[in-house]
Amino acid sequence: MSVELNSKTAEVKRDSCTLMAPDDRSKYGWLPQIPVWWIGAAAVCLGFLLLLVILGLVAQIGLMECENLVYNLTKDRDALRDERDQLKRNSSSLKKELDVLQSQYKAVAASRDKLQEDVRRLNHSKTERICYQGWIKFNNKCYYASDKGAAKTWEESRKDCLQRRADLVIITTKDELVFVSKFYSRTWIGLSDMQQENKWRWVDGSDLEGRGFWQSGEPNNVGNEDCVELSNPNGEWNDMPCENEIPWMCED
Structure with missing residues (x-):
């Protein structure tokens, strides 16, 4: 019985060897076959x-x-x-x-x-305007009224004004007329017709314009009246002889 097993074993080994191709052998030994799924x-x-x-x-x-x-x-x-x-x-x-x-x-x-x-x-x-001492200011003008009791002719009155670096007052408005008439009942003003009869002219050389402020019936030139005064009670103008002596008013 052992003989038979040995012979079968030998056949299996021989069959296994014969199944391998000669290419599968190597001088280094035998390589096992690897599965495809691995x-x-x-x-x-x-x-x-x-x-x-x-x-x-x-x-x-x-x-x-x-x-x-x-x-x-x-x-x-x-x-x-x-x-x-x-x-x-x-x-x-x-x-x-x-x-x-x-x-x-x-x-x-x-x-x-x-x-x-x-x-x-x-x-x-x-x-x-700044007025000198003793002068009176009105409507931005300066006025000087002669001393109480003083009286001079028209020419002397004007000379006094000129010495004060002024001249006799020139009245052009009703307000100024009322203002000047408050000082004296009679006052010389700077108006005359000395150069030409009935040609009334102010001391600054300008002619009288318009009617002025004459009293009724004036100027009448009775007795060679060439100078003008301002006289009350109405404070209007009157022509009178220049040699008469009355107060005066200067204007700067």
């Missing part, structure tokens, strides 16, 4: 590993880009924050400068207003 599984595994590696690389690259983006954004944010802080400082400085300029403007405006007021006062003082 090769496929290995390829899938390798592909999966390769995919993981690629995904890892992609994720790493994406992470680096994100880190760079975050870094750049942080840097830009810090720069913007610094710029904002600088703008705040500049704004504060500009506000202080504005406050200073406003204060200076107010001071300049106040100085300007004061100068304008001074100019107004100066201009007013230029047009506003």
Whole structure:
């Protein structure tokens, strides 16, 4: 019975050897046959590993880009924050400068207003007449009434006025007529027709314009009346001899 088992074993070994092709043998030994499904599984595994590696690389690259983006954004944010802080400082400085300029403007405006007021006062003082002591101001003119009890001829009265750097009064308005008539009942005024009869002329060389303020029936030239007085009660004009002596009124 052992003989038969041995012979069968020998046949199996011989059959196994005969089944292998001569190419499957190697001088280094015998290589076993690899199943096809195992090769496929290995390829899938390798592909999966390769995919993981690629995904890892992609994720790493994406992470680096994100880190760079975050870094750049942080840097830009810090720069913007610094710029904002600088703008705040500049704004504060500009506000202080504005406050200073406003204060200076107010001071300049106040100085300007004061100068304008001074100019107004100066201009007013230029047009506003200032009368000498003893003179009387009326409607921005200065008048001098002869002393109480003093009386002179028309020529002497005018000479007195000229010595005072003035002349006998020239009356051109009703208000002035009323003002002059308040001082004396009779007063010499600066009107005469000495140069030409019935050609009444003021002491400044100007002719009498219009009717004037003559009393009724005057001038009548009774007794060579070439000079004019202002006489009450109506304070109107009357021609009379220039040699008569009465008070007088000067006008500057």
